Amino acid sequence: MNRFKFKDLATSLTTLIFLVVGISGVMLYFKIFNGQVKELHEILGLLFVAAVVLHLVANWKPMKSYFKKKIFIRVSLIVVVISAIFIFQSANIGNDPKGLVLKSVVDAPIKSSLEVLGVDYESAKLKLTKENIQNVDANSIGDIAKANSASPFKIIAIITAK
Structure with missing residues (x-):
């Protein structure tokens, strides 16, 4: 029976995670399943760093000479x-153009933001109230988010939900 080896685990993890991170990176570059792959790529990227550290620790002697x-x-x-x-x-x-647009929508007067999002004011208030969001009459989406200790993305998702 083969004995469990730390080196084998470190090398296997490093190799397999590298393959997934590499493939998902190429998919992101070519915008293939962008939304689904991004989180996988980011999380496995962090795990890849940990796997590489394990690999370096397990193989330190030969790596030093390399x-x-x-x-x-x-x-x-x-x-x-x-x-x-x-x-x-x-x-x-x-500045990042996407970030500028998002910041503008989040910080703009609520009625202007809702117009950009294609949602009427009363409908937005109703949706937010149904989700127990407080301060729905605030000046902006950002203010609503702050008042509820929520992400502006969450507020926008509630407002734009069908």
Whole structure:
């Protein structure tokens, strides 16, 4: 009977989670099942980091000598430089347009936001009241969310539900 080996577990987890994160990353890039895949990709991405740490711990002795190789150092530098370029480039672009639109809808006067969402004021008030949302006469969706310790997304979901 084979004995359970920590190294085998760490390597198996790292490999399998890498495959799922890699495939889901490609799916996100090409916008295939975007909504369904995003959460899976994010959560497994976190688990992948943990699996890699386990893999490094389990294989520390052979990894130490690998980290000293010139090729590892060169590739590491290339990855750091490319990552820095992407990070600094995206930081210089300015505000995220989606974020600006969302913030505008959340912070705008409630009647303006409802018009953008295609919902009439009385219908929105009724839906919010049915869900036990307080302060439905607030100035904005953001104010309603704050008054109820809720996410603005939750308020928008209630308002736009059929």
